[in-house]
Amino acid sequence: MSPVESLPEPWAGVRDRLRRRGLRWTPQRRTVVEVLAATDGHVTGAELIERCRDHDPQTIPSTVYRTLDVLEELGLVRHGHGADGREEFHVSPGAEHGHLYCADCGQTREIRAPQADAIIGAFRGADGFEVDLSHVTVVGRCADCAARLAG
Amino acid sequence: MSPVESLPEPWAGVRDRLRRRGLRWTPQRRTVVEVLAATDGHVTGAELIERCRDHDPQTIPSTVYRTLDVLEELGLVRHGHGADGREEFHVSPGAEHGHLYCADCGQTREIRAPQADAIIGAFRGADGFEVDLSHVTVVGRCADCAARLAG
DNA sequence: GACGCTATTGCAACCTGTTGCAGTTGCTAG
DNA sequence: CTAGCAACTGCAACAGGTTGCAATAGCGTC
Numbered sequence: 001m002s003p004v005e006s007l008p009e010p011w012a013g014v015r016d017r018l019r020r021r022g023l024r025w026t027p028q029r030r031t032v033v034e035v036l037a038a039t040d041g042h043v044t045g046a047e048l049i050e051r052c053r054d055h056d057p058q059t060i061p062s063t064v065y066r067t068l069d070v071l072e073e074l075g076l077v078r079h080g081h082g083a084d085g086r087e088e089f090h091v092s093p094g095a096e097h098g099h100l101y102c103a104d105c106g107q108t109r110e111i112r113a114p115q116a117d118a119i120i121g122a123f124r125g126a127d128g129f130e131v132d133l134s135h136v137t138v139v140g141r142c143a144d145c146a147a148r149l150a151g
Numbered sequence: 152m153s154p155v156e157s158l159p160e161p162w163a164g165v166r167d168r169l170r171r172r173g174l175r176w177t178p179q180r181r182t183v184v185e186v187l188a189a190t191d192g193h194v195t196g197a198e199l200i201e202r203c204r205d206h207d208p209q210t211i212p213s214t215v216y217r218t219l220d221v222l223e224e225l226g227l228v229r230h231g232h233g234a235d236g237r238e239e240f241h242v243s244p245g246a247e248h249g250h251l252y253c254a255d256c257g258q259t260r261e262i263r264a265p266q267a268d269a270i271i272g273a274f275r276g277a278d279g280f281e282v283d284l285s286h287v288t289v290v291g292r293c294a295d296c297a298a299r300l301a302g
Numbered sequence: 303g304a305c306g307c308t309a310t311t312g313c314a315a316c317c318t319g320t321t322g323c324a325g326t327t328g329c330t331a332g
Numbered sequence: 333c334t335a336g337c338a339a340c341t342g343c344a345a346c347a348g349g350t351t352g353c354a355a356t357a358g359c360g361t362c
Contacts, residue, residue, distance in 0.1 A: 128294030
């Protein structure tokens with residue numbers, strides 16, 4: 001169907017990047033890459049496996065997770081953890097951003113550049129820690145719920 | 152052995168607090184409470200179960216987790232997630248504090264009052280979000296590792 | 303002190319991930 | 333085009349948690 005070369009960036013070159021590292025381009029990895037190329041934002045491990053199975057019903061979970069490890073090493077995805085600790089993958093991580101989960105209303109929102117930088121700066125102020133904001137979903141209460149509970 | 156009444160605060164009153172809510176004091180809950188009373192700081196779910204088994208070899212995981220849910224409602228423990236997403240319980244949560252995990256050296260350190268407040272303030276600045284810093288272990292690089300990698 | 307309501311337990315099945323291992327198969331060299 | 337090495341796959345077993353359900357057993361009441 002779609003030759004590797006027709007995949008959108010940054011996926012088009014994956015095959016060669018793997019080979020250059022002595023790693024291999026296999027049908028299973030191709031499935032994962034094609035699914036990821038069609039995904040944006042976040043996916044949980046389970047979702048990803050399900051989408052791979054739509055593509056190839058023989059998909060084996062351990063293979064998918066191992067492929068994700070490899071793709072993470074290439075910097076094409078990054079794993080993190082949702083509010084419940086479940087794994088979550090950020091596809092083609094663009095701008096550094098974080099996730100805030102409201103324990104009351106259950107909504108997740110993102111924090112981007114200006115505020116994210118302020119938060120990163122606050123962590124740096126503690127011990128000089130360089131935080132990777134995107135790795136975890138931070139839990140708390142959003143402004144609306146905080147106001148509702150206070151009022 | 153140790154009657155409930157002899158447990159240190161805040162555990163001594165658990166039995167009655169449960170009963171007042173129409174909940175029950177059972178041998179299984181007692182085991183969990185006794186183990187928690189002898190623990191300070193953090194425990195993972197698995198550790199806790201193991202310690203309960205030392206106490207009562209019949210301990211069943213689901214019972215322990217359900218007991219923890221109840222104790223969390225009473226405010227006696229709080230659950231969070233370690234850097235790998237695994238569950239972690241904070242016993243008798245005292246001061247609000249957070250956990251920083253360095254992805255390079257693997258050390259976890261705590262952030263307490265003054266810096267924690269600054270970080271909480273930074274989150275508040277983003278959308279008015281009231282963060283629960285203790286819920287997740289934040290991942291990044293500690294000052295030493297950051298310096299080493301930069302230098 | 304017995305009764306009955308219902309919270310709680312134990313169990314078994316399931317979910318998300320991880321790991322060790324033996325067999326398969328990309329890929330590079332010739 | 334073939335051979336061979338090592339990377340990769342599939343599988344099966346495991347680890348930490350969660351859930352539905354039938355049976356058990358606290359405990360407030362009489």
